[in-house]
Amino acid sequence: MRVLLGAGLGVLAGAFLPALLGRLPDRRPSAEEPVHTPYRELADGRRVRLLLATTSAAVCSLLALARGLSPDLPAYLAVGVLGVLMAYVDVREHRLPDLLTGPALLAGGVLLGVAALATGSWSAYARGWLAAAALFAGFLGLATLRPADLGLGDVKLAGVLGLMLGWLGWSTVVVGAFLGFVFGGLTGLVLVAVRRAGRRTAIPFGPFLLLGALAAVAWGDLIVAAYLGRG
Numbered sequence: 001m002r003v004l005l006g007a008g009l010g011v012l013a014g015a016f017l018p019a020l021l022g023r024l025p026d027r028r029p030s031a032e033e034p035v036h037t038p039y040r041e042l043a044d045g046r047r048v049r050l051l052l053a054t055t056s057a058a059v060c061s062l063l064a065l066a067r068g069l070s071p072d073l074p075a076y077l078a079v080g081v082l083g084v085l086m087a088y089v090d091v092r093e094h095r096l097p098d099l100l101t102g103p104a105l106l107a108g109g110v111l112l113g114v115a116a117l118a119t120g121s122w123s124a125y126a127r128g129w130l131a132a133a134a135l136f137a138g139f140l141g142l143a144t145l146r147p148a149d150l151g152l153g154d155v156k157l158a159g160v161l162g163l164m165l166g167w168l169g170w171s172t173v174v175v176g177a178f179l180g181f182v183f184g185g186l187t188g189l190v191l192v193a194v195r196r197a198g199r200r201t202a203i204p205f206g207p208f209l210l211l212g213a214l215a216a217v218a219w220g221d222l223i224v225a226a227y228l229g230r231g
Contacts, residue, residue: 009060010052062218105159134173175224178209180205
């Protein structure tokens with residue numbers, strides 16, 4: 001039942017995403033930046049609506065299965081749906097707009113605050129913000145060292161995901177961040193192997209961060225238990 005509920009909500013929210021994307025104001029790029037495709041063009045087409053609706057349905061179904069009908073589920077659904085849109089823009093344009101990462105952080109913060117109020121889980125809420133700050137600082141350091149591999153959009157997204165993963169525990173934060181790098185690295189190796197990319201080809205990292213976080217929310221406890229069991 002909860003999976004069907006998540007899928008239904010995902011389809012409805014995903015079908016609305018192109019309209020949201022098309023209404024975002026375009027920012028004029030600086031002289032050093034490439035010319036970006038207008039948001040209206042990115043949102044145009046039936047395939048885009050279908051892609052975003054089906055992907056949102058899958059993401060929301062998995063989140064509903066993982067979190068159940070818990071007070072924190074709305075926070076994960078909201079960030080998950082916005083994450084689908086962020087991943088789409090990043091794949092198409094290699095950028096993560098502040099107009100998406102900012103609302104995702106706000107939605108996650110407010111809705112997790114409501115969940116904390118309902119359950120008294122203020123320690124989990126505080127841990128979420130500490131994890132957000134930790135991942136933001138860590139990724140900012142990496143972006144400073146390797147600006148060709150990580151952008152400020154990735155840094156801000158890491159902060160958003162740190163909040164959502166930190167609510168669940170520090171081990172979930174570690175698993176989510178680690179899986180993001182694993183998924184990104186493996187994809188890069190495959191693209192190089194099939195000659196679809198070179199060693200210096202820029203690959204958007206946002207989708208892998210989001211995928212790693214989703215996997216950590218869904219299976220983080222199992223992954224940690226399996227790792228400790230082998231130890």
